[in-house]
Amino acid sequence: MSVRTVYLIKRIETEVTVHMNKVLSEFGITLSQFIVLNFVNDNQSDLSSAQLSRRFKMTPQSMNETISMLLKKELIIKNADEVNKRILRISLTEKGIGVLNDCNFAIDEVEQKLFSSISTSELDTLRLLVGKVINSTKL
Numbered sequence: 001m002s003v004r005t006v007y008l009i010k011r012i013e014t015e016v017t018v019h020m021n022k023v024l025s026e027f028g029i030t031l032s033q034f035i036v037l038n039f040v041n042d043n044q045s046d047l048s049s050a051q052l053s054r055r056f057k058m059t060p061q062s063m064n065e066t067i068s069m070l071l072k073k074e075l076i077i078k079n080a081d082e083v084n085k086r087i088l089r090i091s092l093t094e095k096g097i098g099v100l101n102d103c104n105f106a107i108d109e110v111e112q113k114l115f116s117s118i119s120t121s122e123l124d125t126l127r128l129l130v131g132k133v134i135n136s137t138k139l
Contacts, residue, residue, distance in 0.1 A: 026106070036063075037100045039052070041092055074093055
């Protein structure tokens with residue numbers, strides 16, 4: 001029997017996580033915080049904590065803890081929604097944008113090292129295939 005695909009995916013996920021955690025710790029950022037910063041940056045619609053917790057399949061308590069740490073580090077701010085003042089929308093601060101840019105530069109280097117054994121074309125194919133799998137799992 002050949003090696004299971006899910007096993008190989010888990011192995012690469014573990015390697016990626018180890019390397020990302022190491023690099024991000026230099027910026028005082030956890031992997032969860034980095035993912036939230038990226039998502040908020042990419043989705044300029046000023047998301048709420050509840051929307052983020054649903055998006056990342058985290059409990060509201062876990063997401064609130066991540067958001068609280070990002071607030072303490074002054075990387076994000078919360079503003080009241082214009083329509084419903086009880087909803088607090090999250091956006092990046094100038095400091096948050098700077099830290100995110102620094103982290104992304106460092107993660108670019110991690111990606112280059114991790115995927116140095118495959119060509120640009122193979123990497124494009126890998127991204128396409130992983131994207132297909134991710135999209136097929138959405139119900």
